Amino acid sequence: MTSHRFSSRGPLTGRIRVPGDKSISHRSLMFGALAVGRSRITGLLEGEDVLATAAALRAMGAVIEKDGEDWVVDGVGVGTLLQPGQALDMGNSGTSTRLLMGLVASHGITATFTGDASLSKRPMGRVIDPLSTMGASFTPSPGGTLPLVMEGMQPAVPVSYRLPVASAQVKSAVLLAGLNTPGTTTVIEPVPTRDHTERMLRGFGVDVEVEEQKGERIIKLTGPCDLSPCDITVPGDPSSAAFFAVAASIVPGSDLTIENVGLNPTRNGIFRVLEQMGASIDYLDAREVGGEPVADLRVRHAPLKGIEVDPAIAPSMIDEFPVLFVAAALAEGTTVTTGLEELRVKESDRLSAMAAALALAGASVEETEDGLTIHGTSGTPLPGGGPVTTHLDHRIAMSMAVAGLASQGGVEVDSTEPIATSFPNFTSLIEQASA
Numbered sequence: 001m002t003s004h005r006f007s008s009r010g011p012l013t014g015r016i017r018v019p020g021d022k023s024i025s026h027r028s029l030m031f032g033a034l035a036v037g038r039s040r041i042t043g044l045l046e047g048e049d050v051l052a053t054a055a056a057l058r059a060m061g062a063v064i065e066k067d068g069e070d071w072v073v074d075g076v077g078v079g080t081l082l083q084p085g086q087a088l089d090m091g092n093s094g095t096s097t098r099l100l101m102g103l104v105a106s107h108g109i110t111a112t113f114t115g116d117a118s119l120s121k122r123p124m125g126r127v128i129d130p131l132s133t134m135g136a137s138f139t140p141s142p143g144g145t146l147p148l149v150m151e152g153m154q155p156a157v158p159v160s161y162r163l164p165v166a167s168a169q170v171k172s173a174v175l176l177a178g179l180n181t182p183g184t185t186t187v188i189e190p191v192p193t194r195d196h197t198e199r200m201l202r203g204f205g206v207d208v209e210v211e212e213q214k215g216e217r218i219i220k221l222t223g224p225c226d227l228s229p230c231d232i233t234v235p236g237d238p239s240s241a242a243f244f245a246v247a248a249s250i251v252p253g254s255d256l257t258i259e260n261v262g263l264n265p266t267r268n269g270i271f272r273v274l275e276q277m278g279a280s281i282d283y284l285d286a287r288e289v290g291g292e293p294v295a296d297l298r299v300r301h302a303p304l305k306g307i308e309v310d311p312a313i314a315p316s317m318i319d320e321f322p323v324l325f326v327a328a329a330l331a332e333g334t335t336v337t338t339g340l341e342e343l344r345v346k347e348s349d350r351l352s353a354m355a356a357a358l359a360l361a362g363a364s365v366e367e368t369e370d371g372l373t374i375h376g377t378s379g380t381p382l383p384g385g386g387p388v389t390t391h392l393d394h395r396i397a398m399s400m401a402v403a404g405l406a407s408q409g410g411v412e413v414d415s416t417e418p419i420a421t422s423f424p425n426f427t428s429l430i431e432q433a434s435a
C-alpha cells in the first residue's frame with residue numbers, strides 16, 4: 001500500500017481534461033463485442049475496471065486492441081460468446097461483474113466470476129434474482145457474493161422485471177440478457193437511473209422502447225437482437241470531473257475549466273447540488289459528443305452554504321456523494337443527506353468510510369442510518385490529519401485527497417492504488433491544475 005499526504009497547493013487554475021466516462025467505456029466494449037464487425041472507440045477510459053471488462057470479453061471471444069489513441073473491437077455477435085477458459089477476474093468493478101453476468105445469463109456457457117476483497121463483499125443477489133427467473137443458474141458464495149459460478153440458459157426466458165432498487169447495473173444486466181432471449185424483455189424503473197445502456201444500444205441498432213408512465217420508465221427490447229458495429233466517442237466522466245469541481249469551489253482563488261464533461265441529466269446531479277449550495281459553474285460550449293450532452297465547465301471558488309439535499313436527486317449523483325460530503329465540510333452551516341442506503345454497498349460502506357475519514361481530518365460529521373449530517377467550517381480550512389482508511393475504494397481516496405487541498409496540515413490517504421480503477425491520472429491532474 002502506498003500512502004500519500006495531499007496538502008494545500010494553492011488555487012486550481014487553467015484547463016484540464018478528465019478521462020472518458022467509466023459507464024460508457026464498459027458498455028462500448030461490451031456492445032462492440034456483441035456486434036458483428038469492427039467498432040472503434042475514441043476516448044475509452046483506460047482504468048483498471050474497464051480493462052477488467054476488456055479481459056473478460058476477450059476470454060469470451062472478442063478481439064479488443066489498442067490502435068493508436070483509439071481502441072478497436074471485433075465482435076463475436078449476440079448468441080456466440082465462447083465459454084471462457086478461466087475464471088473472469090472482475091477486480092474491483094461492480095459494473096463489469098453485474099453487466100457481464102447479464103450477458104452470460106442468456107448464452108449456453110458456464111463462467112466463474114472472481115473479484116478483490118471489496119467486490120467479494122458486494123451483493124450479487126440483486127442480479128441473481130432476475131437472471132435466475134430468465135433461466136440462468138448460480139452457485140454463489142454464502143450471502144450471494146463472489147466468487148460465484150453461473151451457467152447461462154440458451155434460449156433464456158423473457159421477463160418483465162420491476163427494479164426493487166434504483167440500480168442501472170441491475171437494469172442493464174436484465175436488458176443485456178434480453179438481447180439473446182427470444183421475445184420481449186421488459187424492465188420497469190420506478191426511479192430513473194443512468195440511461196447509457198438504452199441510448200447506446202440504440203446507437204448499435206437495437207430497437208429499445210422507453211415509455212414514461214406516472215413517473216416510471218418502462219424499457220423494452222425484443223430479442224434475439226443483432227448489433228451493428230459502431231464508432232463511439234466517449235465523453236469525459238462527470239464522476240471524475242466532480243472531484244475537480246469541488247476542489248475549485250473550496251480552494252480560494254481557483255478558476256478552473258474542466259473540458260468535455262458529460263452532462264447526461266441522469267448523471268449531472270452533483271453539479272446541480274453544488275449550484276444550490278452557491279457554487280459558481282459556467283457551462284461553456286454546450287454540445288453533443290457520442291449522443292450525450294457535453295460542456296466545458298468553468299468553476300470558480302465561491303463560498304458554499306449547507307443545504308438539505310433532496311433524496312430524489314441521489315440516483316443522478318450516486319457516486320458523487322463522497323466528494324459532496326467534502327464540499328459540505330467546508331460550507332457555511334449544516335448539510336443534511338438522507339435516502340442513501342445504497343452507499344453502504346459500493347466499493348466500501350461510503351457513509352461510514354466518509355464519516356470516519358472526515359472526522360479524522362477534523363470535520364464535524366454525524367452518521368445516520370441513511371445519510372450524513374455535516375456541520376461546515378464556513379470556508380476555514382480543515383485541520384487535516386490521517387492516515388484515513390480508503391477500504392479499496394477509489395472514491396474515498398480521491399474525495400479525501402480533495403479534502404487535503406483545503407486543509408491546514410494535509411490529509412494522509414492510506415492507499416492511493418484504488419484510484420487507478422477509474423482515474424489513473426488523478427494525482428498528476430491535481431499537480432497540473434495547481435502548478
Ligand SMILES: O=C(O)C1=C[C@@H](OP(=O)(O)O)[C@@H](O)[C@H](O)C1
Nearest residue numbers: 023095166167168169170318319
Ligand atoms: O451502470 C453503471 O455503469 C453504474 C451504476 C451505478 O451502480 P448501481 O447500479 O449499483 O447504482 C454506479 O454506482 C456505478 O459506478 C456505475
Ligand SMILES: C=C(OP(=O)(O)O)C(=O)O
Nearest residue numbers: 092093094095096319346
Ligand atoms: C460504484 C462504482 O463502481 P462499480 O459499481 O462499477 O464498482 C463507482 O465507480 O463509484
